[in-house]
Amino acid sequence: xxxxxxxxxxxxxxxxxxxxxxxxxxxxxxxxxxxxxxxxxxxxxxxxxxxxxxxxxxxxxxxxxxxxxxxxxxxxxxxxxxxxxxxxxxxxxxxxxxxxxxxxxxxxxxxxxxxxxxxxxxxxxxxxxxxxxxxxxxxxxxxxxxxxxxxxxxxxxxxxxxxxxxxxxxxxxxxxxxxxxxxxxxxxxxxxxxxxxxxxxxxxxxxxxxxxxxxxxxxxxxxxxxxxxxxxxxxxxxxxxxxxxxxxxxxxxxxxxxxxxxxxxxxxxxxxxxxxxxxxxxxxxxxxxxxxxxxxxxxxxxxxxxxxxxxxxxxxxxxxxxxxxxxxxxxxxxxx
Amino acid sequence: xxxxxxxxxxxxxxxxxxxxxxxxxxxxxxxxxxxxxxxxxxxxxxxxxxxxxxxxxxxxxxxxxxxxxxxxxxxxxxxxxxxxxxxxxxxxxxxxxxxxxxxxxxxxxxxxxxxxxxxxxxxxxxxxxxxxxxxxxxxxxxxxxxxxxxxxxxxxxxxxxxxxxxxxxxxxxxxxxxxxxxxxxxxxxxxxxxxxxxxxxxxxxxxxxxxxxxxxxxxxxxxxxxxxxxxxxxxxxxxxxxxxxxxxxxxxxxxxxxxxxxxxxxxxxxxxxxxxxxxxxxxxxxxxxxxxxxxxxxxxxxxxxxxxxxxxxxxxxxxxxxxxxxxxxxxxxxxxxxxxxxxxxxxxxxxxxxxxxxxxxxxxxxxxxxxxxxxxxxxxxxxxxxxxx
Numbered sequence: 061x062x063x064x065x066x067x068x069x070x071x072x073x074x075x076x077x078x079x080x081x082x083x084x085x086x087x088x089x090x091x092x093x094x095x096x097x098x099x100x101x102x103x104x105x106x107x108x109x110x111x112x113x114x115x116x117x118x119x120x121x122x123x124x125x126x127x128x129x130x131x132x133x134x135x136x137x138x139x140x141x142x143x144x145x146x147x148x149x150x151x152x153x154x155x156x157x158x159x160x161x162x163x164x165x166x167x168x169x170x171x172x173x174x175x176x177x178x179x180x181x182x183x184x185x186x187x188x189x190x191x192x193x194x195x196x197x198x199x200x201x202x203x204x205x206x207x208x209x210x211x212x213x214x215x216x217x218x219x220x221x222x223x224x225x226x227x228x229x230x231x232x233x234x235x236x237x238x239x240x241x242x243x244x245x246x247x248x249x250x251x252x253x254x255x256x257x258x259x260x261x262x263x264x265x266x267x268x269x270x271x272x273x274x275x276x277x278x279x280x281x282x283x284x285x286x287x288x289x290x291x292x293x294x295x296x297x298x299x300x301x302x303x304x305x306x307x308x309x310x311x312x313x314x315x316x317x318x319x320x321x322x323x324x325x326x327x328x329x330x331x332x333x334x335x336x337x338x339x340x341x342x343x344x345x346x347x348x349x350x351x352x353x354x355x356x357x358x359x360x361x362x363x364x365x366x367x368x369x370x371x372x373x374x375x376x377x378x379x380x381x382x383x384x385x386x387x388x389x390x391x392x393x394x395x396x
Numbered sequence: 397x398x399x400x401x402x403x404x405x406x407x408x409x410x411x412x413x414x415x416x417x418x419x420x421x422x423x424x425x426x427x428x429x430x431x432x433x434x435x436x437x438x439x440x441x442x443x444x445x446x447x448x449x450x451x452x453x454x455x456x457x458x459x460x461x462x463x464x465x466x467x468x469x470x471x472x473x474x475x476x477x478x479x480x481x482x483x484x485x486x487x488x489x490x491x492x493x494x495x496x497x498x499x500x501x502x503x504x505x506x507x508x509x510x511x512x513x514x515x516x517x518x519x520x521x522x523x524x525x526x527x528x529x530x531x532x533x534x535x536x537x538x539x540x541x542x543x544x545x546x547x548x549x550x551x552x553x554x555x556x557x558x559x560x561x562x563x564x565x566x567x568x569x570x571x572x573x574x575x576x577x578x579x580x581x582x583x584x585x586x587x588x589x590x591x592x593x594x595x596x597x598x599x600x601x602x603x604x605x606x607x608x609x610x611x612x613x614x615x616x617x618x619x620x621x622x623x624x625x626x627x628x629x630x631x632x633x634x635x636x637x638x639x640x641x642x643x644x645x646x647x648x649x650x651x652x653x654x655x656x657x658x659x660x661x662x663x664x665x666x667x668x669x670x671x672x673x674x675x676x677x678x679x680x681x682x683x684x685x686x687x688x689x690x691x692x693x694x695x696x697x698x699x700x701x702x703x704x705x706x707x708x709x710x711x712x713x714x715x716x717x718x719x720x721x722x723x724x725x726x727x728x729x730x731x732x733x734x735x736x737x738x739x740x741x742x743x744x745x746x747x748x749x750x751x752x753x754x755x756x757x758x759x760x761x762x763x764x765x766x767x768x769x770x771x772x773x774x775x776x777x778x779x780x781x782x783x784x785x
Contacts, residue, residue, distance in 0.1 A: 111565050
């Protein structure tokens with residue numbers, strides 16, 4: 061076990077993948093000498109060379125599009141999109157090419173591309189640096205989408221994503237980059253929890269609280285606070301956003317009878333809507349209350365002095381838990 | 397787009413269509429429209445090995461792909477294909493470049509390069525799968541080293557550039573060749589591909605088929621300079637070749653391939669030709685272009701041009717013509733047979749190959765749909781051949 065920051069854990073996972081498979085190449089802006097704007101790729105170009113850790117010109121569509129060509133040639137490209145809000149120029153290549161080539165070629169061409177995306181807010185940055193675009197990609201068939209919440213998963217899942225033959229969007233919660241955690245670098249990848257499985261972090265009986273990425277820590281804090289009031293929350297770290305591991309969520313909700321799902325992204329058409337609908341379909345007769353979503357608002361990501369109003373925090377999550385439990389809450393007395 | 401001051405305004409004619417008066421970049425020609433072989437101090441070298449027999453073979457190839465095109469158009473009119481994008485008029489561009497490549501080169505094309513696919517050895521039935529609606533891609537790209545046709549305009553140029561970067565990493569001397577049209581040169585992807593190709597000196601050939609029309613939009617709407625001149629701004633050497641002259645196309649492509657193999661980086665080729673047919677069988681060019689223009693370009697027809705050269709050389713014998721006609725007819729018949737006997741895909745095939753490994757979301761939907769179909773007593777619904785893979 062080693063104490064690593066989140067960013068160093070991803071770095072260690074990337075290093076391991078570069079070492080174990082000569083077909084792994086990294087592409088992105090400023091990922092070489094600088095080590096990326098968040099230093100996630102720090103030292104990798106120095107150790108693996110400019111042909112495997114490639115500083116690219118500033119063109120996101122080309123970064124993803126050339127990764128497609130490299131994948132055609134048998135490579136496993138790992139692409140860094142510098143910030144969430146910079147991914148849109150690459151949207152066509154991701155949606156029309158990366159996601160569809162396996163289908164288009166009837167399985168002949170694999171697209172083992174990992175697209176790393178630092179995402180989410182809470183770091184006080186200007187526009188385009190704090191977005192949560194995951195639902196665009198969870199809605200796109202052919203992609204797998206994961207969001208990691210802790211250094212151990214960051215280390216393990218990046219390797220699982222790289223070794224996956226399908227394209228993977230790997231969302232990194234940038235406000236957690238400096239959080240430290242224990243990372244077991246010796247554990248075999250084969251014995252790790254599969255990338256598409258959710259993990260129950262705390263067992264509870266009163267309500268199921270589903271979170272992913274940056275809000276997992278907030279959800280755990282909320283569970284601790286709720287426990288002080290005698291409320292037992294079962295916190296699930298979704299980990300995989302496409303596909304969602306519904307078996308895990310269903311099992312939990314059948315036990316607790318209540319569901320709260322939280323994410324930073326806006327509410328309408330977001331992943332929380334998908335989880336709430338699917339759980340309602342599958343657990344209707346086990347639910348004691350309507351599923352509750354605690355999410356960002358349907359607004360452009362706001363300027364930093366107001367971002368904490370937009371981001372679901374511990375208290376808003378607990379307010380949502382109160383709604384699910386029928387306890388007094390901010391919306392008490394409102395219909396629907 | 398209105399007229400301008402540089403000679404592009406007004407009705408387009410073969411004399412000014414896509415031809416900038418602002419530039420003097422030479423149009424490489426080795427065979428005149430009348431079929432005269434003219435010598436060129438630099439480019440003769442690149443076709444000096446072409447024998448009379450090979451000239452006849454190029455004539456056969458061009459005739460065959462025109463026949464394929466005619467047959468596919470007929471199949472569409474007869475309701476056997478949903479759509480077809482004709483290549484009529486572009487035979488020299490496709491055969492001249494397609495026959496210049498090696499088997500280990502890799503092609504990333506648009507949807508009109510059916511003649512190039514023929515050069516790569518595509519199965520004729522595979523050529524039609526997409527257009528019959530039986531698949532989203534017709535063939536295994538690795539079986540002929542050619543990606544299946546790209547419909548998003550210009551997107552494939554990035555794939556070619558990335559593939560070429562892979563070739564570089566492998567230390568191989570293959571080349572990625574990407575085909576795209578005049579309209580595509582306005583797309584961001586094509587411009588980004590040129591940036592990346594130049595920065596990494598990737599072994600890629602940008603083969604731009606300037607057929608003068610992007611559906612209804614004339615090339616002058618895309619550019620007021622020769623398309624080839626755009627490349628020089630990226631630091632990529634470029635050529636303008638007469639796209640209706642099979643030898644000029646071959647010479648230019650060979651030069652570009654050779655440069656890439658030797659580590660000289662990318663080359664941009666503008667093949668100046670003309671889309672004599674509609675954009676696709678769903679298009680109606682009479683709404684936007686002058687019949688005289690078509691007539692003028694018909695006089696530059698690439699197949700008649702090569703035929704005239706063969707005639708001058710005494711090679712256009714009745715025997716050759718009969719042999720070529722028979723070959724074209726047999727290819728067309730084989731393609732028609734493949735088209736009409738192609739088995740329809742089965743309902744549950746719709747779920748196949750979305751992912752390479754099982755996906756719980758899709759498996760559930762597949763299972764539910766199979767049950768739904770089975771509820772009608774349809775055996776196809778009850779059978780899942782491969783799972784959600």
